[in-house]
Amino acid sequence: MNRQETPSDNPQPDELEAEVIRYLNDHPDFFSKHPNILRDMQIPHESGSAVSLIEKQVEMLRGQVQSYQASMEDLVEVARNNDTLQERMHRLTLELIDAATFDEVLNALEDELHDDFQADAVELRLFSSSQLQDHLDAELPDHTSTFEEFFNNNKPICGPLAREQIDFIFGAEGDQISSAALIPLKSEGVLGLLAIGSRDPQRFVPHHGTEFLTRLGEIISRTLKAVSLPGI
Numbered sequence: 001m002n003r004q005e006t007p008s009d010n011p012q013p014d015e016l017e018a019e020v021i022r023y024l025n026d027h028p029d030f031f032s033k034h035p036n037i038l039r040d041m042q043i044p045h046e047s048g049s050a051v052s053l054i055e056k057q058v059e060m061l062r063g064q065v066q067s068y069q070a071s072m073e074d075l076v077e078v079a080r081n082n083d084t085l086q087e088r089m090h091r092l093t094l095e096l097i098d099a100a101t102f103d104e105v106l107n108a109l110e111d112e113l114h115d116d117f118q119a120d121a122v123e124l125r126l127f128s129s130s131q132l133q134d135h136l137d138a139e140l141p142d143h144t145s146t147f148e149e150f151f152n153n154n155k156p157i158c159g160p161l162a163r164e165q166i167d168f169i170f171g172a173e174g175d176q177i178s179s180a181a182l183i184p185l186k187s188e189g190v191l192g193l194l195a196i197g198s199r200d201p202q203r204f205v206p207h208h209g210t211e212f213l214t215r216l217g218e219i220i221s222r223t224l225k226a227v228s229l230p231g232i
Contacts, residue, residue: 085212088116092216096223102126105223113196121173121180121197124220126190151191156183156213158204169195179204183217190224 024030031037095108106124113119150157158181166174169182177197181204185192194217198204 088112089212089215091116093219096219099223099227101227102224105220105227109194109220117196118198119196120199121170121177121195123169123171123173123195123197124185124192125169125195126185126192126224150182150193151184151186154184154186156181156210156217157206158182158208158210158213159206160201169193170197173197181208181210181213183213183220185217185221185224187221187225190221192224194220 092108092112095112096105099105099108109124110122113122159179161169161174161177161180166177166180169180170177174197176199178199178201180195180197183194183196185194196204
């Protein structure tokens with residue numbers, strides 16, 4: 001037998017409001033337990049167009065909450081990007097560990113940096129003393145350091161390259177390179193650099209964070225100590 005609905009089964013709006021009022025009266029701590037509900041409520045003030053201090057405070061708090069939420073979303077995105085970068089770095093490191101010759105190191109760098117890091121050009125250069133001496137005084141991307149300072153500082157730098165530097169490092173590929181990251185490679189018996197070039201002038205700019213590039217340079221330098229190098 002079907003149960004017959006009674007008017008109380010479908011309360012009218014006025015009755016619902018009365019029930020809500022009774023509940024709130026019986027539970028005065030409701031909004032203390034559920035502040036998120038109060039935060040999202042719009043409560044007009046009897047002062048008309050004037051804004052009360054409480055309303056202003058609530059509005060400011062809402063703005064702060066939205067700002068915190070945006071900051072949290074930014075942090076989550078940064079964390080995701082860092083996880084992706086670490087995964088790519090790990091994969092590249094494994095490829096370098098397996099390399100037994102200079103050519104295999106270069107192939108691993110070209111494959112991974114082109115595929116995973118969207119590099120438009122990759123050059124690994126090792127220098128003899130005579131080759132390096134010819135370029136020690138040439139300016140580098142930040143226009144304040146030279147090759148000599150670059151190797152003495154042993155830190156990566158980013159930015160646009162002078163035409164003679166593009167030609168020297170990238171050769172024929174240099175015509176399309178607008179910015180680059182230069183990573184010094186120094187270890188026992190090894191002196192060189194890894195150049196990562198991009199067609200995008202904003203891809204590598206001065207004062208970019210270089211922590212990843214520094215770690216990459218350390219890994220490559222250690223790898224080059226263990227592989228057979230071409231004659232220079």
